[in-house]
Amino acid sequence: MSIEQALSFDHEFTLQELLTGVNSSKLLQALLTNLDSPVRILDTHDKCLFDIELDQFEEKHPLKKTPLYGELEPIGYIEAYAPLPSLQSAAQLIQLILYSNSRYLMASDLHIKTQRDDYEELQRRNAALETSKVKYKKLAESLDLRVKQQVKVIETAQLKLYENEKLASIGRLAAGIAHEINNPIGFIRSNLTSTESYLNALTKLDAALKTGATNSYILKLWEEEELNYMLEDLEDILKESIDGIDRVAAIVKDLKSFSRVNDADEEDADINEIIRQTVHICAPQVQNKLEVILDLADIPLIFCHPAELGQVFLSLLLNAADAIAEKGKVKITTGINESNICIEMRDTGCGISESDLSHIFDPFFTTKDVGQGIGLGLTVCLNIIKAHKGSLNIISKLDKGTLVTICLPIQHKKY
């Protein structure tokens, strides 16, 4: 019998198999009592499987043999010294046992087979799951690492862009400021050139005086060199030059106080002063189209980063300038509302559409042309105001203008 057949629930059962588990001595004892004869149970090859003897047996009947049937065909024999009908009914009885046992064996073998198949299937699935679990764990780990790396890259890039944005608005100022400084330098230089020629005239006069020239000669020289006009002009030149130098000094002063962008120091500062400085510093940049109206109330000093707030006002002012096509106004108002300082900046620019309004604080959102801005201006502003525990709100109407409201809590340095 092959292994496959041995494992199969529906193989042909032998008599020996079908009698497994049956208490043979009891069975044989029962047969002996009924048939009153020694009994032998044989397989199909007449090999004796079970037998029982009688000590003092007297042969009353000849030896008879009758088949034991399996499903259809004989699978063994019973042999005894008994009348055939008795032997046949004994065989019937044994067949009932065989039938019931085959039913049990088939069911249990089938059960074992399906259990084993199911178990193997489960093990196979379990192994497959384990494999994919390991795979996904590895994948998850490497993904985690890659995500962390990418996050770092993005964070670094964002920080760089953020810093760049702070410098970008300053950069926009540079051109205007250069012009503003160039102008007085130009006329101061031209004035100094004039003064140089006046010095020549004075040298001539000085030489004449030292050689003891006559009064009439000196007077003549005075006339010739137009020294009367020179005196008047020199007064104007000096006055103008001093004015010019004062203007340059003022710009430098503003620039100095404004350019502390990376100054980490916090101090008690006057918001109004920061606004004035900012307006002043960007005046050359915006004055040809923007009329800035200041309405600044009496407000207390607050503990803040003046340079960072200046950055905010500058960004907002430049935005307002960008929003105005030809000529417009910006009105900046300060005031106190409960425990906050409120700054309002109202422009008459083109406004922001409703669909854009919800995105204006998103990093890298911009409506400007490429190269005009990277969309971080308001993000930076909002972050600075939030760092001051304040709020920044923007209301806008297309073609009417925009109102920016900043509220900063009044706080002082903690000692």
Next chain:
Amino acid sequence: MAIHDEDSNKLTIKLVYYGPAMSGKTTNIMRLHDLLNTDLKGEIMMMETTNDRTLFFDLLPLGFTTSSGLLVKFKVYTVPGQVVHDSTRKAVLSRADGVVFVADSQLSQSINNGQSFENLEANANRVGLDFDSLPLVIQYNKRDLTDIISETEVQQRWQQAPWPVTFSNAINGSGVVETLQALLSQVYNQLNTEFKFLDQHNLTQTEFINQLITGDIAHQT
């Protein structure tokens, strides 16, 4: 795969009644037990639950002896139709020599029929049977009921398929023997090559079928 036991000169052939739950597989073999007149006919071994649902299988042993002395033994099994008993179905189907697919003719059962047939094909492949060459008969049972699929539609549906289609009412026995007949003729052709029924045992296809169905031994001597 039929098993030839040379020791006792016995050939055991396994036939399986497959199909969705409650389509009448057990009823089919009960009627076969009543209607067949073969020489050797065993008792039906049934293993059912209290609700008359087959739990493991039913088994009807049948057989006849050829003039050459070969015992041809048929073991006719049914599988449990319920979806949950798939492992049992697979074990019973394993090494089958022929399959009757008992479909339920009721219109409401067409999805179950389809799923069960797909299951048969899948399991046949899993237990290593070549589904393309496996002797198979499609039986549409319960023709006595109303709300059933029409014969025309059944014929149309299986027109492209290589298997014969039969119609039956297993309750009263009509069509049951015809189905077995259709299967036996395929099984004969399939096994004749390997076991040389005609050459070695002088057993024709008609005799092979008749011996099992009517018990006629029309030996042409």
